[in-house]
Amino acid sequence: MQFKEIVGQAATKQRLLNSVAENRVSHAQLFLGPEGSGSLALAVAYAQYLSCEDKQPDDSCGVCSSCRKYNKLMHPDLHFSYPFFAKHKDDTALTFIEQWREAFGANPYLNLDAWRGYLDAENKQANINIAECHQIIKKLSFKPFESAYKILILWLPEYLDKEGNALLKIIEEPQPNTLFILVAQNQDQILNTILSRTQLIKIPCLHSAEVKEYLIDQHHQTEDAAGEIAYLTNGNLTEALTMLQQDTKSYHELFVQWLRLCFSNKGLEVLTFVDSFAKMGRENQKNFLRYGISFIRECCLLMAGAGNLVHLPAKELETAQKMTNVLDINKAQYISTELEKAHYHVERNANPKILFLDVSLQIIKILNLKTIPSGSQYIPS
Template sequence: MQFKQIVGQAAVKQRLINTVKENRVSHAQLFLGPEGSGSLALAIAYAQYLSCLDQQPEDSCGECSSCRKYQKLAHPDLHFSYPFFAKHKDDTAITFIDHWREALLATPYLSLDIWRSYLDAENKQANINIAECHQIIKKLSFKPFESEYKILILWLPEYLDKEGNSLLKIIEEPQPNTLFLLVAQNQDQILNTILSRTQLVKVPALTYDDIYNELIINYNQTEKAAAELAYLSNGNFTDAVLMMQQDDKSYHSLFVQWLRLCFGNKGIEMVSFVDQLSKMGRENQKNFLRYGISFVRECCLLIAGAGELVHLPAGELDTAQKLSSIMNIEMNQAIIAELEKAHYHVERNANPKILFLDVSLQIMGFLKLKSSPQGNQYISN
């Protein structure tokens, strides 16, 4: 993995390169960024750059023996630790290393759900157990084999329970030229004893333009498709790629049709439309609701007079402006809350017909009667 293969994050890349040039490489670093920001990819690219035998001013060479091994995730001085779904108490990350390499080579923008799909996870909970902690200590007790640095990348340290305290000594007093790179999404869920011993590298969510350009240049998406995916993903490149693999749906036209049916109080047509939504499949339903949440938020910006912050294609912007003329912020906030609640229940397998019909009735009330949002319970299958 080279820096040039990572979407956006130019400032973070430059900061990491500068630590190497200025000989300021901290032995324990925490790459903290939301899902889909590329924090894991950055950690791997940083490790490859540190180990490269012919470092270039802005990236690893990609051609030396070290880089070739890194590109296969098979360098003897590169180690990984990650949450897994243990079948036996002695299982460690090495038990699942072939699956890990397969998943990571397919996409460095991993999520726990994607990683789960590569394993026979059943209903097990992911964690990093005490056996893995002992294995980490063992791995890092030896000197580098080929490179200047021995590097361990620990993905999602949030899944380290109190057993993680066994790592404190090796984090604080590692062997010479041993680096500990943690890649996390939620700082509050990391053991404070570990957090206090690391140098923070903040990785922000990707921008709309970063995702939009990447989808056009490297994923052959049309401008319209790239704009919608970049808009829906809200800075999460993992989500953008997953949505790209779903059936092609025009969420905008569907959502606007839904709002018009709600505003017109068209009961019979609404039942037919709800039936259509219920047959879309769970992932498309989630994407549809996610689009609706984002679209209504853009309408809020227009109502508030912050049109310069709106990211909508011309046709969708025109629709948003028309809707904003007949809606107010309180009404939009009520609709957003209802859509977010629906998204939550779709993820938990709510009955789609009952859910979308109930949400439709709620939105009708907001648009026509200007009623206050009410709590709802959805019946699950």
């Protein structure tokens, strides 16, 4: 994995390059970034750069013996640890290394749900067990075999329970030229004893424009399709790649059509539309509702006079401006709340036909009958 293959994150890449050039490589680093930001890919690219035999000013060479082994995740001085679904108490990350290489090779922006798909997870909980902690200590007790550094990349240390305290000594006093790179999403869920022993590197979420450009250049999406996905996923490239595999119908057109039917109170047509929602599949239903929540939020910004903060494609912005003629803050807030509740229930396998019919009736009440439940009104400060 080379830096040039990673979307965006120019400032973080430069910081990592500078740490090597200035010989300021910390032995324990925590790459902290939200899902879809590329934290794991950055960790692998950084490790590859450290081990590269012909470093370039801005990237690893990609062709030396070390880089070729890194490309296959098979370098003898590169080790991985990650959550897994143990079948036996002595299972370790090494038990699932082939699946790990396949998963990362297919998508360096993978999340736990995608990783679960490569394993026989059944109903087990993912964790990093004590056997894995002992295996890490064993692997890192030896000197580097080929490269200047022996590197362990530990993905999602949030899944280290109290057993992670077994790693404290080797993290604090590792063998010479041994590096720990922890890749996390939630700082609050990491053991404080581990957190205090690492150098924090914060990785921001991607800009929607970067995701859009990537989808157009690498996945041949149209500008409108890429823009909608980028807007909907809010900088989460993992989620954007997942959406590419789903039905590509325009959520904007569907959402606006739904609101129009509710506004005109066309009962039979609303029922027909609800039937189509029920057949969309759970992930598409969630994405549709997520789009609606985001779109209504942008409408609220327009109504609040904060149009400079609105980030919508031209076509959708035009629609949002028209909608402000029939919406006010109170109505928008109520609709957004109903959509959020619906998203919650879809995640918990509610009957989609009943759910979307109920939401439709609630929106009809607010748009057509102008009824807002008590306590839902927005009161300006």
